[in-house]
Amino acid sequence: MKIPNLTTKVTCDTQANQKKHALINFDIHQCVNDSQAFLIYTLTHSFIIIFLFMATVAHLFYWDVSYVLQYMKAKLKGYQSLNLPDCVxxxxxxxxxxxxxxxxxxxxxxxxxxxxxxxxxxxxxxxxxxxxxxxxxxxxxxxxxxxxxxxxxxxxxxxxxxxxxxxxxxxxxxxxxxxxxxxxxxxxxxxxxxxxxxxxxxxxxxxxxxxxxxxxxxxxxxxxxxxxxxxxxxxxxxxxxxxxxxxxxx
Known part of the structure; x- marks a missing residue:
């Protein structure tokens, strides 16, 4: 595909500092914010790892965690075993x-x-x-x-x-x-x-x-x-x- 007058008449029209400059001389890396892209990548990657970890733990240890939480709740509230002479x-x-x-x-x-x-x-x-x-x-x-x-x-x-x-x-x-x-x-x-x-x-x-x-x-x-x-x-x-x-x- 040929673009006529690419080097002379095709210019930028977006950024103020690049306006009317030849498009062929434009550096595409100026449109990429590396720090922002890295931050988004880090957050997304961390969210996926945490989500998968929590799902795995919930699947494998849900009942163990439930038991520990109930036991700690009873201890914090001061529950004690009832000394009943006979069982039901x-x-x-x-x-x-x-x-x-x-x-x-x-x-x-x-x-x-x-x-x-x-x-x-x-x-x-x-x-x-x-x-x-x-x-x-x-x-x-x-x-x-x-x-x-x-x-x-x-x-x-x-x-x-x-x-x-x-x-x-x-x-x-x-x-x-x-x-x-x-x-x-x-x-x-x-x-x-x-x-x-x-x-x-x-x-x-x-x-x-x-x-x-x-x-x-x-x-x-x-x-x-x-x-x-x-x-x-x-x-x-x-x-x-x-x-x-x-x-x-x-």
């Missing part, structure tokens, strides 16, 4: 309520065997039945764990990846730290935690508090009776003898 429930059962098969198993098998069968009926605290609607999740979990003698985790692959499981486990461990009361029971409905250091430690410390759903129907009566026995007994009474001598407080 024998067992708080926490499980994957989003899985219809697990919910059905809990309501039609676990609930019936513990609440309706056996010599002594054991009242359960179930999210789908006993939690007041509209109350915050953290408040419901804290209330259920605090007012139950034991907390039974019905473990499946999907449930262990949820924030509810992590938060409930943190709260159950907090009772052990604050009150020296071990309320944790593990019921593996699916073969999970096979290579977990936590499960190995739990088996060494209190093996009877770790139960597996039997693969054969003939073993189910034995399983239910074992579960009833563990629920009725304080975990510290069934600790491994070596652990009891070294770590438990008399």
């Amino acid at each position: 429930y024998d067992v708080f059962v926490t499980y994957d309520t989003r899985d219809p098969h697990v919910s059905e198993w809990v309501m039609t098998n676990l609930r019936v065997e513990l609440e309706e069968e056996g010599d002594k009926h054991l009242p359960l605290c179930l999210e789908e039945r006993d939690w007041p609607p509209g109350a915050p999740l953290v408040e419901n979990l804290a209330h259920s764990i605090r007012y139950s003698r034991k907390t039974l985790f019905v473990l499946t692959e999907a449930y262990m990846r949820t924030g509810v499981f992590k938060l409930a486990m943190c709260m159950a461990h907090q009772r052990l730290l604050d009150e020296n009361v071990d309320v944790i029971m593990l019921l593996m409905l699916q073969p999970v935690l096979q290579h977990s250091h936590f499960l190995r430690l739990r088996r060494r410390m209190c093996e009877k508090s770790v139960l597996e759903w039997p693969r054969t129907a003939a073993a189910e009566p034995w399983f239910w009776q074992t579960l009833r026995n563990v629920v009725r007994v304080d975990n510290q009474l069934i600790y491994n003898e070596t652990y009891s001598k070294c770590f438990t407080i008399k």
